[in-house]
Amino acid sequence: MSENSKSIDFMIKSAKIESAQITDSDLILIDKVIQDFAPEIAFLYQIREDESEELQIKTGRLHENRILGIVLKFYLEGRTKITTGDVEQEYKKYFKEIARSTISTYLNMLKKESTLYKEREGRIVYYIFYEDPPDGIKPFWFTRLFCIVPAYFDRALHFAKLYNNAETFINQYIRKIRSGEKEILLRNFKFLTGLIILNIFKNRSSKCILCQFSKREIYSQIEELISVAIKDRSDVLPEEMINEFINLYSEIPMFDGKDVKAEDMENEIKEKILKYADTYKKDLEFQIMVSNRRKDLRLKQKEALEN
Helix, strand or coil: CCHHHHHHHHHHHHHHHHHHCCCCHHHHHHHHHHHHHCHHHCCCCCCCCEHHHHHCCCHHHHHHHHHHHHHHHHHHCCCCCECHHHHHHHHHHHCCCCCHHHHHHHHHHHHHCCCEEEEEECCEEEEEECCCCCCCCCHHHHHHHCCCHHHHHHHHHHHHHHHHCHHHHHHHHHHHHCCCCHHHHHHHHHHHHHHHHHHHHHHHHHHHCCCCCECHHHHHHHHHHHHHHHHHHHCCCCHHHHHHHHHHHCCCHHHCCCCCCCCCHHHHHHHHHHHHHHHCHHHHHHHHHHHHHHHHHHHHHHHHHHC
16 A cells, blocks of 8 residues: 555544534535535545644644635635634634634734724624625645635535425425426436535646645645545546536536526526536436446445455
8 A cells, every 4th residue: 555545544544533523504515415426535525634734833824724715615605704714604604713812813914904994883893805806816826825625615505405495395396397207306416416515526636736834745646535426426528518517517616617606696506506406407317327336336345445
């Protein structure tokens, strides 16, 4: 076993321990969906490894990078004003917890650098982007400033909620069009939504490789393993579905993805998933049959290796 493989194996074991300690309802929901849809990458998708934090170097820039990533996550939700408390709650959700005073210090440093500015309403102090985050920029330059972890996890949560409520949407759809095979539509809706979530985490890993603070070899392996899980579930699907739907909805707006939090987008997304679930029934049936065989094989291989 290579050193990198040993590192991945160790981190998966650590991630299992951390997963058992997750109390945030949002992260628990994402985890349940991954366990259901792609158990072979369970625990792997959530690994967050930062070399700077481990070696205790450049931690100031690392904290700023993460804090700006949290502000970005709120920005993509349509919340332009955030408080120190908002950042504190999100920080401990995604990263090792740091003191509120530390967060306050770095928010004020970002203000001095003119990256953020302050606005006071009574006793509440809000922090706001001095300039809107850039669109269409190369991920390498974007990750120099913004940690993308909160934005991608939040996007995954959006689709995890759709996955979890799939039956409700299918019932509404069948009542509306007065036809449709419920079990097939439900299976296809969950499959497409799960595939988007896998792509979200692959995209997240591909950006983390570019981050100045990351363990690049680890994220490269994670991206590769998630890519295998995606290929197992998509290689016989029509290219139109992959390029015009899956890829578009699994990327954040900064990198030409759809803004899923925009007004009326939730209905558009549900209708789009239902359209593909209904229109491509035969393609999805064949893909799911192939995918299930591969998933069983991967799990058997994983169990054999563990034993």
